[in-house]
Amino acid sequence: MGNHVTIDLPQDWFEDKDFLGFALCSAYVPLDDESKDDFEHGFEDKSEIQSENESDHDEWAHKSEDESENGSAYKFDNKSKYEYSPCSLECDLTFHGDQSKFSIYPSLSSWCECCENDGASGQTWVLYYPKFAIEKKYHSNTWGRLKASFHGYFNGMPVKVEKCGMQLIYAKNDEYNRPTLTTMPDTWNMECLQKLYLDGTAIKEIPSSIDSLSILVEFYTRNCKNLESLPRSICRLKYLQVLCCTNCSKLGSFPEVMENMNNLRELHLHGTAIQDLPSSIENLKGLEFLDLASCKKLVTLPTHICNLKSLKTLHVYGCSKLNKLPKSLGSLQCLEHLDAGCLGSIAPPLPSFSGLCSLRILHLNGLNLMQWSIQDDICRLYSLEVLDLTNCNLIDDGTADEIFHLSSLQVLLLSRNHISKIPAGISQLSKLQVLGFSHCEMAVEIPELPSSLRSIDVHACTGLITLSNPSSLFWASLFKCFKSAIQAWNLHATFVQDLECGNHCYDPSPEAWPDFCYFGQGISILIPRSSGIPEWIRHQKNGSRVTTELPRYWYKNKDLLGFALFSVHIPLDNESVDISEDEDLPCCSLKCELTFRGDQFAFLDDLSLDSWCECYKNDGASGQVWVLYYPKVAIKEKYHSNKWRRLKASFHCYLNGTPVKVEKCGMQLIYVDNDVYSRPTKIQHSDSQENLGDQRSTVEDVNVNDRRSCDDAQNTTQKTHLPIMQYTNGNDPDVQDDEQNHMSRWLNLLFNIIECICCGRQ
Structure with missing residues (x-):
């Protein structure tokens, strides 16, 4: 049941010539009358935008098909009344390895008329995805698990997936149900074997003759639930580089390392029943990766582990009986990633980390770190990024100020603590890009933030009432962050190329992701629902879609920085929340699709935010507002054209894979002088009478929504500001001086425009 399914892939699945690919199926729940949305995705609904011109619409409807720039822009004519297909089915195929993953996104669109009347709920989508279609760089057996997530949209509204399934397809149908291996042979005649996969088998022990595989390089026994021990002879495999026993839940011990195993690079004991490690573990001189996470029976770590001079990654997360870390941990000078979260009750202080000169990622989440339990020498972690x-x-007094001297820090997670305010020293973190501060219920204010920030999560901070004030320090800091991001993109051309490829600037490594991840350009912020959508967001709509008209030369206007986007979601009934047991599926997934509309329409970008915060299992999404600052510089150059006159944002939300209705959304254009969003100021122009027609056209297009009639213009000339305005800071002294110096010329220009209009009517 539900919209996702996960399977473990067999050993050597990619090299298996009999393995052809995957069969995928999904079925959808019939829609009730309340959930149907009869809107059309075109722009006939004039209430959806600020203004609409019928003649313009008729002109667009008959544009030549030759004007389409690319294959993603579809003709909008009398034969197609939908901007998107009435039925859109999507599948997210994600292949997981030990430390990384990649995704494929097959989809199906249908314009069948039955979809308008909910015909899609009477169908099942079947997809056969071939193995050879996987991109060449991912051709590997290291991807041990495949997850398929399905989504459906009928008339633009997400619908619930009732059931889905997945099956491996082989050349011969009788190979679907292969027998499970229960015993291993005592003798081996495979002296040249280099990789051995026993994943998911029912074996209880590995025979001592395993050492006859003298050149074995990789050995996998993942998810062998009955495996109880490893033979000592396994330590004689001197060429072995990877030994993976992940989730062998009955494996209670690791053998003494009495032989030369200098080539062993990775040792995976995640989720085993091991209680301790032998002191001879120090003989693994070349070990770089040691995973002991979720070893619930592990009590101690031997001090000899600190002699592993090549160790780069150490995971002891979730070892609930482990209440002590070795004092000499700081001697691991090559260690780059330490995950020591959710351990037993560790008495302060923590061991000194000062010697960990290569450490980039440090997870201490879930530890009871009382006052001064973080030693002052943490500021010596010059390479720390997370x-x-x-x-x-x-x-408040237990947050060491030395944290704010970590000059390389990019990700700082302080959520679910008893902090009333973030220390002002955070502004010193000049490279900080991700800040997690959710569920800090005592928090009452946020100080000035570093301009390098790109993703912020402060949802469920119920005391942050100041966020509703558009002039608060928080919004001012965000605006500085937005301008800083644009400056960085303009300075580095290669970074702009990365944007076009969908790369993300704040992701040090896949395993370093926090419990929320933003995929897209610009800045993402989660704020408490109590703040609502600020009043300075001029274009607000009930529902999941909002559209705004663009100034004629928006792409040339250097003062236009980008767009602010907001969305709020309707609270769910408890009965409608289905809790997923899939740890890889985000508890909350927020999506925003940006599209251009002109004489054709074209997809612009797809932004998303995934969160694994536990509150979403109890409808936490209804307590937040999602804010996006999307930069103009991220728009591809091929869209820099006057024909793209409207921008549409469509929002979607999923809780545990179930779609949630968007209650309200908003959009606002952001300009350079944006300190006070609602105050008008004039725009620059030329005095030349010869260019009066061009001036008039330019003035009108600065903001098409502020068009005035001839009578309105006459009345407005008696006022102290212009009828055609751009939203900038009216308090700027330079602007005020400029108004005084040029007011007479502006008035003369306005009278000339009125005179031309009146003459034209006669």
């Missing part, structure tokens, strides 16, 4: 202090029982 620091996770989520749910550490921190108080």
Whole structure:
């Protein structure tokens, strides 16, 4: 049941010539009358935009098909009344490895008329995805698991997936149900074997003759639930580089390392029943990766582990009986990633980390870090990029100021602590790009933030009432962040190329992601619902879609920085929340689709935010507002054209894979002088009478929504500001001086425009 399904892939699945691909199926729940949306995705609804001109619409409807720039722009004519297809089915195929993953996105669109009357709920989508269609760079057996997530949209509204399924397809149908291996042979005649996969088998032990595989390089026994022990002879495999026993839940011990295993690079013991490690573990001189996460029976770590001079990654997350870390942990000078979150009750202080000169990622989430339990020498971690202090029982005086001297820090997670305010020292973190501060219920204010920030999460901070004030320090800081991001993109051409490829600037490595991840350009912010959509967002709509008209030369206007986007979601009934057991499926997934509309329409960008915050299992999404700052510089150059006159934003939300209705959304154009969003100021122009017609056209297009009639213009000339305005800071002294110096010329120009209009009518 539900919209996602996950399977473990067999060993050597990619190299298996009999394996052809995957069969995928999904079925949809019939829509009730309340959930149907009869709107059309075109722009006939004049209430959806600020203004609409019927003659313009008729002109667009008969444009030549030759004017389409690319294949993604569809002709909008009398034969097609939908901007998008009435039925759109999507599948997200995600292949998971030990430390990374990649995704494929097949989809189906249908213009069948039955979809308008909910005919799609009477069908099942079947997809056969071939193995050879996988991109060449991912041709590997290292991807051990495949997850398929399905989504459906009928008339633009998401619908619930009732059921889905997945099946591996082989050349012969009788191979669908292969027998499970229960015993291993005592003798081996495979002296040249280099990789051995026993994943998911029912074996209880590995025979001691395993050492006859003298050149074995990789050995996998993942999810062998009955495996109880490893033979000592396994340590004689001197060429072995990878030993993976992940989720062998009955594996209670690791053998003494009495042989030369200098080539072993990775040791995966995640989710095993191991209670301790032998002191001889120090003989693994070349070990770089040690995973002991979720070893619920692990009590101690031997001090000898600190002699692993090549160790780069150490995971002990979730070892609930482990209440002590080795004091000499700082001697691991090559260590880059330490995950020591959710351990047993560790008495302060923590061991010194000062010697970890290569450490980039430090997870201490879930530890009870009382006052001064973080030693002052943490500021010596000059390479640290990610620091996770989520749910550490921190108080205002217990947050070491030395944290704010970590000059390389990019991700700081302080959620679920007892902090009333973020220390002002955070502004010193000049490279900080991700800040997690959700569920800090005592928080009452946010100080000035570093301009490098790109993703912020402060949802469920119920005390942050100041966020509703558009002139608050928080919004001012965000505006500085937005301008800083644009400056960085303009300075680095290669960064703009990365944007076009969909790369993300704040992701140090896949395993370093926090419990929320923004995929897209610009800045993402989650704020409490109590703040609502600020009043300075001029274009607000009930529902999931909002459209705004663009100034004629929006792409040339250097003062136009981009767009602010907001969405709010309707609270769910408890009965409608289906809790997923899939750890990889985000508890909350927010999506925003941006599209251009002109004489054709074209897809612009797809932005998304995934969060694994536990509150979403209890409808936490209804307590937040999603804010996006999308930069104009991220728009591809091929769209820099006057024909794209409207921008549409469509929002979607999923809780545990179930679609949630968007209650309200909004959009606002952001200009350079944006300190006071609602105040008018004039725009620059030329005095030349010869160019009066061009001036008039330019003035009208600065904001098409402020068009005035001839009578309105006459009345407005008696006022102290212009009828055609751009939203900038009216308090700017330079602007006020400019108004005084040029007011007479502006008035003369307006009278000339009125005179031309009146003459034209006669």
